Amino acid sequence: MFPENARPYCPECAESADACHFNVDRREFLHSFSTAAVALAVGGAAALTPRAFADDSPSVSRSVKPAEELIKELWTTLSEEQKKILAMPWDHGAGPGKIPTRLGMYNGPIGGKKIGDHYSKPQQELIERILKAISSGEDGYRQFTRNGTFDASGSLQGCGATFFGEPVEGKKYAFVFAGHHLTVRCDGDSEEGPAFGGPIYYGHSPHGYSSKNCFNYQTKSVIGVWEALDEKQRQRAEITKGNPGEQAPSVRFRKPGEPHPGISYADLTADQRGLVEKVMRDVLSPYRKEDVDEVMRIIKANGGMERIHLAFYKDDAMNDEERWHFWRLEGPGFVWNYRVLPHVHTFVNISSKLT
Numbered sequence: 001m002f003p004e005n006a007r008p009y010c011p012e013c014a015e016s017a018d019a020c021h022f023n024v025d026r027r028e029f030l031h032s033f034s035t036a037a038v039a040l041a042v043g044g045a046a047a048l049t050p051r052a053f054a055d056d057s058p059s060v061s062r063s064v065k066p067a068e069e070l071i072k073e074l075w076t077t078l079s080e081e082q083k084k085i086l087a088m089p090w091d092h093g094a095g096p097g098k099i100p101t102r103l104g105m106y107n108g109p110i111g112g113k114k115i116g117d118h119y120s121k122p123q124q125e126l127i128e129r130i131l132k133a134i135s136s137g138e139d140g141y142r143q144f145t146r147n148g149t150f151d152a153s154g155s156l157q158g159c160g161a162t163f164f165g166e167p168v169e170g171k172k173y174a175f176v177f178a179g180h181h182l183t184v185r186c187d188g189d190s191e192e193g194p195a196f197g198g199p200i201y202y203g204h205s206p207h208g209y210s211s212k213n214c215f216n217y218q219t220k221s222v223i224g225v226w227e228a229l230d231e232k233q234r235q236r237a238e239i240t241k242g243n244p245g246e247q248a249p250s251v252r253f254r255k256p257g258e259p260h261p262g263i264s265y266a267d268l269t270a271d272q273r274g275l276v277e278k279v280m281r282d283v284l285s286p287y288r289k290e291d292v293d294e295v296m297r298i299i300k301a302n303g304g305m306e307r308i309h310l311a312f313y314k315d316d317a318m319n320d321e322e323r324w325h326f327w328r329l330e331g332p333g334f335v336w337n338y339r340v341l342p343h344v345h346t347f348v349n350i351s352s353k354l355t
Helices: 011-015 036-043 065-078 080-086 121-133 138-144 216-228 231-237 270-284 287-301
Strands: 161-165 172-177 182-186 200-204 309-313 326-331 334-339 344-350
Touching: 065 121, 065 172, 065 182, 080 161, 121 138, 121 172, 216 270, 216 309, 216 334, 231 309, 270 287, 270 326
Parallel strands: none
Antiparallel strands: 161 172, 172 182, 182 200, 200 344, 309 326, 326 334, 334 344
């Protein structure tokens, strides 16, 4: 388990992409997607050896299907031996003061079980289709895969795909895909409350302000908001002491009534609000419409965009010349914590349940 360390230190990136568990508390827009979804929120207030594979496992169809259907299809191709390795009980890891393993954020394959070592070639192709299905399309998939490199994981085969529960009628399940700088999941709405089936994690190794970083456009978008603020607004948006840190502490929801850092969307001009809405669209852009819609419903239910704050942080412990090391969108049941430097780490937790 990765230590709950608020310092922006990344030993797993410096050394390897072995599994690292970022434990968290219990609890695109498509680029062409209109701002209507945001407006809704505003107006109303996400060890088997290779030869033990079932290489003669049932062939998989190639028609376009929702991720949930593809996950169920993949499940039917697993041998009993594979299930012993690749499937865990729904509540695996849960206990007093502990969250289930399925809700963790990981920096590599869960348990070190790589796709290339445990899934047959047809199954690997199906996993690729699942990952594409939970993305917004080709551009979203490009970001999930960091231009096909999967960052230090090197390939899809170097990542992991783990089942929790069983994706069959009447049972809860979660399918968690994890690799270097990536944790995404699909659970068919088995988990009540959170968007994306639970907290997610993404990042990329290039310098956060570099055009080589797949997520640089998100930082450019948020800097556009900063540049539009007047001096008094900037004083409210800039947090001069400390930084939000990373991992579990960075995405815990605040207690009811506890103030959120930064400047509120409600205190911005119409033009400035439009820029914040663009940031929201940009950070959600890699994800499929169903998940984006759920995020916006949660924001609306928790009080609307008016309760979202934007904050900027500089890490005084770092001696580079860049102005911002972190930026953050936060409101009730919503945390999008983005570390820009030395490279991108982003931790996300969104839920209709605030505790």
